[in-house]
Amino acid sequence: MSAETSTLESSIAPHLLREGRSPKHKPGAYQPPYPSFSARFGEDVTAVVMAYFGVQVRDADDPALAASLADMRQRFAATDGPAYWDRARYVDADGYTTVIGIAYWVDKAAFDAWYSAEGAPWTDPARVADGVGHFLELVTPSVDRLETIFSANDKVEGVAGAGTGMSGMIEEHAYWGSMRDRLPLSQGAPLYPEGTPRIVEDGPVCTVVLHENACVIRSGQDLTETGETERSAYLAEVEPSLREGMDFLRDQGNGIGCYDNRYMTVLDENDQPTLRTFGVSWWRDLSALEDWAASHPTHVQIFGVAMRHLSSFGPESRLRLYHEVTVPAATEQRFVYVGCHARTGMLRAVS
Amino acid sequence: MSAETSTLESSIAPHLLREGRSPKHKPGAYQPPYPSFSARFGEDVTAVVMAYFGVQVRDADDPALAASLADMRQRFAATDGPAYWDRARYVDADGYTTVIGIAYWVDKAAFDAWYSAEGAPWTDPARVADGVGHFLELVTPSVDRLETIFSANDKVEGVAGAGTGMSGMIEEHAYWGSMRDRLPLSQGAPLYPEGTPRIVEDGPVCTVVLHENACVIRSGQDLTETGETERSAYLAEVEPSLREGMDFLRDQGNGIGCYDNRYMTVLDENDQPTLRTFGVSWWRDLSALEDWAASHPTHVQIFGVAMRHLSSFGPESRLRLYHEVTVPAATEQRFVYVGCHARTGMLRAVS
Known part of the structure; x- marks a missing residue:
């Protein structure tokens, strides 16, 4: 990965950090197993x-x-x-x-x-x-109602494209509950x-x-820079589970608090499909999204195959992952x- | 299950509830998919x-x-x-x-x-x-550093044996993060x-x-009242995964914050083995236990086979489950x- 320093920082931008916050892991005491980054915006930005x-x-x-x-x-x-x-x-x-x-x-x-x-x-x-x-x-959303995460810091997607760049390696990731810990407003509100x-x-x-406090997530994957071997492995091992989970959310999501899901392919300048895809889904609240991610069989399956893919390719992997989550008023x-x-x-x- | 009422209450005893607490799901707004109960103690009990x-x-x-x-x-x-x-x-x-x-x-x-x-x-x-x-x-532990959960309310195990009885059906269970939400002290402290x-x-x-804030869990299963069919299914489908997870924690737990694990069989009056077993493990903190439970392959496997077992037997299941978790000062x-x-x-x- 392209991290330039091994020091960790909060996913929450310095000017949005609050005294006495309590992320699940004590700040400064947790070492995530792999690097991730968050988009940064100017301090003058109050909403996106x-x-x-x-x-x-x-x-x-x-x-x-x-x-x-x-x-x-x-x-x-x-x-x-x-x-x-x-x-x-x-x-x-x-x-x-x-x-x-x-x-x-x-x-x-x-x-x-x-x-x-x-x-x-x-x-x-x-x-x-x-x-x-x-x-x-x-x-x-006001900026304290938005969080982002990227597996690499040298290419933007989504809202990061309107930002000023990427954070250093962040602390709040790679554990269940980290999505909530990255949301600045969660420092003081249960949402x-x-x-x-x-x-x-x-x-x-x-x-x-x-x-109040509905939740939208755009969660994507970029295969543009993967080699033949990795791409085939992704399409054979990961994509079918991802599609199954996306179809579940689209067709039966309502029962678990998912209002709608779209599994989309990014188009290029000529409106032709690229190797970038994402799911965008609307939820009753952050908890419904958390509950699906942590324990529904369809996401447990996605998580499992994605982790197997990443650990089998290790540092050779060129798969890029990101998401942006918003809990708008x-x-x-x-x-x-x-x-x-x-x-x-x-x-x-x-x- | 033996619930007598469909009204839910907090796992946290009324006299330990604090104003402004923020469990993951808003109190009164969440309906867990199956009943669970917590042990109750007298209001005069300050520590166990x-x-x-x-x-x-x-x-x-x-x-x-x-x-x-x-x-x-x-x-x-x-x-x-x-x-x-x-x-x-x-x-x-x-x-x-x-x-x-x-x-x-x-x-x-x-x-x-x-x-x-x-x-x-x-x-x-x-x-x-x-x-x-x-x-x-x-x-x-002071009583605000202890939480318990039981799948049925008509038989005690562990610390519940020293209590005054069971709560009604509780709210804070069946979602990731519910263990923390059941701990009274977590209402005001990140532990x-x-x-x-x-x-x-x-x-x-x-x-x-x-x-400070180490964590111990005793988590058990009671097959005493299961029939032949359910017992065989448990031993064939669930127990091997449970044993594998218990062995992992015992032998390699240190790498993920588990100091020690014992997978034990309860003995009867004559010191003969019963159909009741439990794991008791010590952890660096509640987060380390949460992280293992939510995402380590060994526990994801246990959770998966246990859920399959419970849903295949449905209301016929006579398997009893419980745990007690303490975060002592x-x-x-x-x-x-x-x-x-x-x-x-x-x-x-x-x-």
Whole structure:
């Protein structure tokens, strides 16, 4: 790994550390078995914006899809556009192809200005006439409601693309409970959920209101730099278990507090699939995500095969792993659907 | 299961509950998938005494063993003797047969009086002449440093035998992190360890001093009431994995913070083996135990086979499970060895 120093630091940025915090392992006394890193943002950053702009089509060759994607690209390039964005695709349980542009800002004012001009039209009620679905899933967590982890510090993904770089090697990882310990707000709050999801229908526009302390995770893997042998091993040994877990969360997640899951493939500049994939899932709360990760057979299986893969390749492994987890306040979430089918995204959270 | 009501209560007794506690799941909002119970003690009980009186022989037929065991029985029956005790046997990694009488008091004054008269002689330096080993491993945790869990509420084991009965169905179980949430002191303290184990040799007497917030767990299973089919299934499917995990902790536990582990069989009135077994292990701290339980392959395996067993027998299962976990302060521990070999109990904690 490319760590430059063996000193550990907290995953929580220095200016967000609180006196008297109590992570599971005493700060300074724990040595994780392998290195990990967290994204860093400027001290002036108080919140980040994560905006999932989606388009949903029954037929992947529908010209409306290409048109929407070109339009999205143009909008992102406009003044005050995202600091970083990427685009990914998946086919949902109903067979609809969905492409999402995930855009990140660290300047909320810039986002607001951009949104008025370029973002709002994406879910304009009139678009229902397009015959394809459009949606926006927007999260604007304060920085103490966000944590990230990366297996290497020399390449960014997701929200890290809008950051200032990576931390040194962090302490809070490689043990159960470390995700919570990385969340700055968990230093003083148990992050319990409060309230029930509900849906507001206004003509063709469906808006979902979740509740306090819902949780979203984007968790990905990048095979770009793996060699032939490692890639084959990953595809044969790891990917099937990962897919099974992703399908479980998509199809039966509701029973364990998972509102929705998408297992997506990142697209390149020409909208062609890359060797980067990720799951993005919405949860009732951090505990529901923790419980699944720690004890559900589907994740125990994923964890087992991934660990076997990493230990069999050891330092030769070129597989990159990362995730970003957000526990937004109720006021930091917004879900808007126009022309989408009834089992899209957070529409599924409302029973 | 024998629950009489479907209302849940905290594993933490009402008089030990603190304002503003933050278990992982919000109190009142979590429904565990199956019932569990905790032992209750009188509100006047401020600390419990757990005294492990051991005798160690190279040859199980050594008459000194039977003599010591008879002597122990007599001492326990004396004035101010234990409120409850049981006896268990195992053969350690060096091939020594070890029998331990585990005695429980909830009246510290009674224990102190009894100990002066009947307990202290057990590890008298002169006993080194016996040619067999004797030891006392003593823990006297305040009640906020103890938690227990039982799969059924109509039969006691261990420290519960000295209690006043069982709680109703508890909330804090069946999720990772619930063990910590059941410990009253964890409501306000992270329970970090502090200090290093050391050994004090005084002639033939070796005394080990551990450190702040070490952790001991006694975790058991009772097959007494299982039918032929369930017992065979347990022995074929569950016990081998349990034994493997117990052997791992005994032989390689030190690398993950486990000082010692004994996988023991409870003996009956005539010192014959019963269908009740337990592991008793000492850990550097609660986190080390949590980390093993949540992610070490040996425990993941135990957990998996046990869950398969319980779900395949469902309500027909007559397997009883329980554990008691203590995180004693440095002043609440005492380990004394006379005539024991150098790899006995906490002597192994000192490198």
